[in-house]
Amino acid sequence: MYDAVVVGLGGVGSFALRALAKGGARSLGIERFSKGHTWGSSHGKTRIYRRAYYEHPSYVPWIEYSIQQFQQLENYCGDSLMQECGTLLMAPGNVDGSLPPRLQASYDSAEKYGIPVEFMSNSNLRNRFPQFNFDDTTSNHPLVGLYEPGGGILRPELIIDAALKEAEQHSQTSIREETTVVSYEELESYVEILLRSGDGENEAIQTKALLISAGGWAGQLLPSWSPHLRVLRQLSAWIDVSSATDPNLYSYKNMPTWVMDTPAWPFPLYGLPCDSDDHGHKHWLKVGVHGREDVLQDASNNPIHVSGLELEEMVSASLLSYNQSLLGAQGTLFKMVLPCLYTMTPDSNYLIGPLRENSRVFAVAGLSGHGFKMTPALGAMMADFALGKNLDAWHFEFCSPERFRFMHM
Incomplete structure (x- = not known):
């Protein structure tokens, strides 16, 4: 049984897998395409990072944390992953x-x-x-x-590649590409996931925590969140x-x-x-x-x-x-x-959190076109959930799906 399974290895998922590896978890990353693909939201050669954030001031500490992690990742891989230019x-x-x-x-x-x-x-x-x-x-x-x-450039393809390589340096971390999640079910002490490989073979696996960072495909895996995406x-x-x-x-x-x-x-x-x-x-x-x-x-x-x-x-x-x-x-x-x-939400703020109280499924979705600069922080939140750490310090209440609770009633 895995400690955690991460679904979607774009920006958020790659940093979640990296944080899990650093935390000593037995973890699996699932990617429906190949690593570093251009079908989603984590490509484009360069991305903007900025600290003076107009979307919501509560994002700023996440950006500061993420910049530190990008710098640490640069030290690990030896490549230039970011460039300050204003x-x-x-x-x-x-x-x-x-x-x-x-x-x-x-x-x-x-x-x-x-x-x-x-x-x-x-x-x-x-x-x-x-x-x-x-x-x-x-x-x-x-x-x-x-x-x-203090703003500047991020290099997303290089960043994701480096984060996944660092994660795979840990013997308890593995990755499956060209693999999709057919279904999952929360049971009393674990989550059972049905996977389908590129050759059409199905396989059931078990994990203590399921972490979903599936970008544009998140709504298919999160039916209760789908109306908000x-x-x-x-x-x-x-x-x-x-x-x-x-x-x-x-x-x-x-x-x-x-x-x-x-x-x-x-x-x-x-x-x-x-x-x-x-x-x-x-x-x-x-x-x-x-x-x-x-x-x-x-x-x-x-x-x-x-x-x-x-x-x-x-x-x-x-x-x-x-x-x-x-x-x-x-x-x-x-x-x-x-x-x-x-993948947009009605107010352009993210959706972050467990599916419900005491759920073993935690998701990050709806990054609304301004998420890549914060992927290390978002990945760390997911890993902290799986590792049983207290999440209060992340202060993501303003991104809770509960804010849309009565919107579609």
């Missing part, structure tokens, strides 16, 4: 001079936790960051910014800036990660600078859309290729985001466009 939030300024909502919420988190941030007027933005398009003719309110110098198809694109006026402008040495609100687009845009350490793609500039209402009834029905309309959408996103006079003709010629899954 994070810039931009939104149309208010007439009365007050901060726009996203910037104000970030500023409040920064004030509470002593995180350095800098307000930037439109003229400051233009002078310091000419890479961006500040000529939005649809708004009478020029963009203003909040700059966090929606899977949305998002898009990211990469522009080759090697022929730009000054390609070095787009390196992380000269450009921050960023999130932009603009009246010209129905939801936020975001992007990341070129990762100069990724030698095969060191001139690839990223742009993404955050919050597209493209609902998938089944996460498995997510085409890996993008349609013509989706490509046009990403061209528009690039034109709105970046200063095309500096990019030239390359500004709308993409080297790659990839889909990514967001």
Whole structure:
């Protein structure tokens, strides 16, 4: 019998398995695809990390913990897994001079936790960051910014690979790829799980704790949580800036990660600078859309290729985001466009906790497009549950499914 079985080995699951291994547990990781796949939510070459958190200030301690774990993982594997380059939030300024909502919420988190941030007027933005398009003719309110110098880049594929390798260094940790969970049943002292391998063979196993971090597939395994989860198809694109006026402008040495609100687009845009350490793609500039209402009834029905309309959408996103006079003709010629899954909750805060009181099943779901930076903390919560540790110090009450208890009655 296993001490714990982790279902889903993306960002959260890989760190849960790592924490279980460090805790001496006999554990098994289950992945329906192969390790490091691009079908879910834990890929994309680079991801943003930031501490001044507008979604909810209670996330900040989890981010701080996670950054420490990323750094420890770097020491283990010897690779560069993160890069500080700053994070810039931009939104149309208010007439009365007050901060726009996203910037104000970030500023409040920064004030509470002593995180350095800098307000930037439109003229400051233009002078310091000419890479961006500040000529939005649809708004009478020029963009203003909040700059966090301590933000930066995470490298998700490298991170997951390193976390799983460290977990597998422990003799009591094993991983099964191309394996799905058919069903599970909680019994008095354990959970029985029916697995199906890629060749169609079924096998029943037992575990003291079942930890579910299945991303877009979580709703299929968590029927009581499913009404609170929606899977949305998002898009990211990469522009080759090697022929730009000054390609070095787009390196992380000269450009921050960023999130932009603009009246010209129905939801936020975001992007990341070129990762100069990724030698095969060191001139690839990223742009993404955050919050597209493209609902998938089944996460498995997510085409890996993008349609013509989706490509046009990403061209528009690039034109709105970046200063095309500096990019030239390359500004709308993409080297790659990839889909990514967001599993959303109604309020965009996570779902975390046991399925019910005294349950042996603990899940993390609904990361709502802002979860990768906190995967070490979320994985540690899952491992602590399986290892019988007190979870009070994590303070995840605001992510409890109980907040939606009466929503669908």
